[in-house]
Amino acid sequence: MNSYQQKAMEKLLQGRGCANQLLVMDHTESDSSMEREDLAKSVLHCFSDALSILIDTNEHQDDHSNNSSPQESSPVLESGRKPPHKRGRKTSMAESSDYHRHESPTPIYHDGFLWRKYGQKQIKESDHQRSYYKCAYTKDQNCEAKKQVQKIQHSPPLYSTTYFGQHTCQLHQAYATFPIETSDPEDHEGSHMIRFGQPNTSFSPSANSLRQHQNQNQNHMEDEYMKPEKAEEWSSSQWMSSEVAHAVEAFEFNPFWTSHDLSS
DNA sequence: TAAATTTGACCCTA
DNA sequence: TAGGGTCAAATTTA
Structure with a gap:
């Protein structure tokens, strides 16, 4: 795994962590709504960062490849x-x-x-x-x-x-x-x-x-x-951006990995 | 009722 | 002339 992938993976893990926090929060507590909103924003931020990294990676790779046709x-x-x-x-x-x-x-x-x-x-x-x-x-x-x-x-x-x-x-x-x-x-x-x-x-x-x-x-x-009930569909559903899903698939990313798994 | 989508016709290149 | 891209009128949707 190169450094770009490592960074993207870290962001995805970070986003997953925020999502997990979001899921375990007590939704009946009205005063936690702001905190939930912040967590949700954090999830989106992390995914956006990961996508930025991935697209940058693709662009760098494109700079080094030039003979393929668009259909191939x-x-x-x-x-x-x-x-x-x-x-x-x-x-x-x-x-x-x-x-x-x-x-x-x-x-x-x-x-x-x-x-x-x-x-x-x-x-x-x-x-x-x-x-x-x-x-x-x-x-x-x-x-x-x-x-x-x-x-x-x-x-x-x-x-x-x-x-x-x-x-x-x-x-x-x-x-x-x-x-x-x-x-x-x-x-x-x-x-x-x-x-x-x-x-x-x-x-x-x-x-x-x-x-x-x-x-x-x-x-x-x-x-x-x-939508907590959507959490189980994490790796393949529409709940997740298709680009993220693609990235997850590309890196064989397991949504249940921990940071320890990543570092090892 | 305005905006978005559908779909058949048209246009152009290979 | 086939095939692909676009236009625009008709239709659907919010």
Whole structure:
């Protein structure tokens, strides 16, 4: 295990510890609600940090590998060719100048960005349809980020999510990945974000779109937040981010490991 | 009723 | 001309 994996593992263990504390807390104690909230935030922070480390690892590895085609390898690749044009197929999306590809047992719907589906097609020689998404801020902020989601294997289920282009919208800078709120509004370190694009400087989402995005993430959190009964599904369920699940799987991470197991 | 999704048609390249 | 990507009207959803 290299140092990146070690760091990611430590973060996952830390997150697990917080989750365990969360599970054993007495939910009938009203005055512990703040503490539970802090613990939940800690869990999200830890997972965000682990994901950041993992993505950094992938990017470093990409710097050292360059011959694979986008359809042949995973999870992340890049190549340099001309970008797709506005309408119709000028060139394959997979041959566009900037893309990242992930494969996971579950489709990645909640990756911190707000996407709008604009098409779905049956692909030749594939049993499954491919869905096309573009950034919800394509019009508002001229963001050209896109992604494709396709089921590539039935049993066990395997989904390929390919990201094209970079997010030039600014919403993700404030709310991407996990909508972690900190008690200190000045605490910018509280937002640990995973980005697939370059940050921009002009942040001016419309009030509606911002509210919508907040609601979406809030609903997502409410759906999946603090559900002790979900703890047993830790390593494979939707309760956990699919990226984290993927990382856990990649490292053969056992959710019942202790720090002692890690150090040995 | 506005926003999001679906789906058939269209466009373009190989 | 087949195949893949996108558009936009129709439909669904909240």
